[in-house]
Amino acid sequence: MNHEASRSLYDRALSVMPGGVNSAVRAAPQPYPVFVERGEGGHVVDADGNRYVDWICGLGPLLLGHDTPEEVAAAVQSRAAEGPMYGMPSEIEVEHAEFVSRHVPSVEMIRFVNSGTEATVSACRLARAVTGRDKVLVMQGGYHGAQESTLVEGDAEDASPSSAGIPQSFAEHTVPVPFNNVEAVETAFEKHGDDIACVLVEPVQANMGIVYPVEGYHDALRDLCDEYGSLLIFDEVITGFRVGGLGCAQSEFGVEPDITTFGKIIGGGFPVGAIGGKTEYIEQFTPTGEVFQAGTFSGHPVTMAAGLETLKYCAEHDVYEHVNGLAERLREGLSEIVADRAPGYTVVGSDSFFKLVFTRADGPPQGGPCRNGCRQDPGCERYGECPKRGTDLDRAETERYARLFRPEMRERGILLSQNQFESNFVSYGHTEADVEETLEAYKHAL
Numbered sequence: 001m002n003h004e005a006s007r008s009l010y011d012r013a014l015s016v017m018p019g020g021v022n023s024a025v026r027a028a029p030q031p032y033p034v035f036v037e038r039g040e041g042g043h044v045v046d047a048d049g050n051r052y053v054d055w056i057c058g059l060g061p062l063l064l065g066h067d068t069p070e071e072v073a074a075a076v077q078s079r080a081a082e083g084p085m086y087g088m089p090s091e092i093e094v095e096h097a098e099f100v101s102r103h104v105p106s107v108e109m110i111r112f113v114n115s116g117t118e119a120t121v122s123a124c125r126l127a128r129a130v131t132g133r134d135k136v137l138v139m140q141g142g143y144h145g146a147q148e149s150t151l152v153e154g155d156a157e158d159a160s161p162s163s164a165g166i167p168q169s170f171a172e173h174t175v176p177v178p179f180n181n182v183e184a185v186e187t188a189f190e191k192h193g194d195d196i197a198c199v200l201v202e203p204v205q206a207n208m209g210i211v212y213p214v215e216g217y218h219d220a221l222r223d224l225c226d227e228y229g230s231l232l233i234f235d236e237v238i239t240g241f242r243v244g245g246l247g248c249a250q251s252e253f254g255v256e257p258d259i260t261t262f263g264k265i266i267g268g269g270f271p272v273g274a275i276g277g278k279t280e281y282i283e284q285f286t287p288t289g290e291v292f293q294a295g296t297f298s299g300h301p302v303t304m305a306a307g308l309e310t311l312k313y314c315a316e317h318d319v320y321e322h323v324n325g326l327a328e329r330l331r332e333g334l335s336e337i338v339a340d341r342a343p344g345y346t347v348v349g350s351d352s353f354f355k356l357v358f359t360r361a362d363g364p365p366q367g368g369p370c371r372n373g374c375r376q377d378p379g380c381e382r383y384g385e386c387p388k389r390g391t392d393l394d395r396a397e398t399e400r401y402a403r404l405f406r407p408e409m410r411e412r413g414i415l416l417s418q419n420q421f422e423s424n425f426v427s428y429g430h431t432e433a434d435v436e437e438t439l440e441a442y443k444h445a446l
């Protein structure tokens, strides 16, 4: 494949943008990223005219793929043509809020913002205001955007900022515990319970592998939050409208959080975030409450149209059947390939996202072949070996993925997640042929 145009664009970009990109992970691909010219269905075409099956899918927002169906495209275009935004309320915001509150069990009211980061920042501020407490309990290996309260590393007794520029005093209000370990949360609550404003958790850890919760994990979080008077916040920026369909992951796991943060799919491919929950909490935002929250672009009409029409389209078509079916076929196919070529690796994912984790076991794999996406099933022969928390990926073969495997897949016309930690996403634009082509490439590249 010729990558001359991407190479030259990257060269120019390095002079005017840090690392040549506008979001750090985009610079991860070796030796340099492809620059995309356009998307088509489940594919993208790069600046050199190379066509790829695209499993990055915008990092999650593009549930329908790159070609938006006619009704979605028409709604977006007509909103854009009517003047892109007003800084005053418009009907489409009301319609979108009504749709979300009809479908997501815990959401009675919603505030739209412009990114997942903005949503989690506002959700933490809200929880602190409602409870009058400062601490936020998070999961190690979780990701909640580029925000001061959650960019931490360490453990419950010794947290420090994971980025330069964040004062140590911020990390002192954050309590990181290992995911899928109820005891660790109990211990943290015993010690800090009176100070914990909220537990902030991705229902499925999706930014460091895809790690499913063990049975009853979210129920336990719910109970502990109730016992100690803390709020439970589900960060559904990735899982929202992907895991559990229109009801989101909370409907899949049957647990109602107090507050939910959204992003990605809820904006249909345009910049978005949202904080939803019970009226008594969401009404604490200004102007009804005292928790300051505002944004010039919040509830942007074009974003609202894209998001609402995307979700309406999902409600009326076989979108979830299609994407979940293709992802299942991918996970099954990967399990077969891995059993043959890399039996120590783990196939993870559910619904319409998937990943092969380059796990590194201490010895030869115990148990039989990896199943179709790890569900933390204690009955599975590999239960003892599978990743239980995102941080287990620290031990994965990340260099092999980055330097050997991913570039080889790219040369075979398949774009996978930009590093070993992120997920791959299936869209309505993908086809069975894309799946088979991808599995064939895995066979050669592994």
Ligand SMILES: Cc1ncc(COP(=O)(O)O)c(C=O)c1O
Residues within 6 Å of the ligand: 114, 115, 116, 117, 118, 120, 143, 144, 145, 146, 202, 207, 235, 236, 237, 238, 263, 264, 272, 273
């Ligand atoms: C679970 C989760 N929360 C929050 C965010 C931040 O969202 P954004 O990148 O829109 O700020 C992300 C981004 O990937 C995410 O995966």
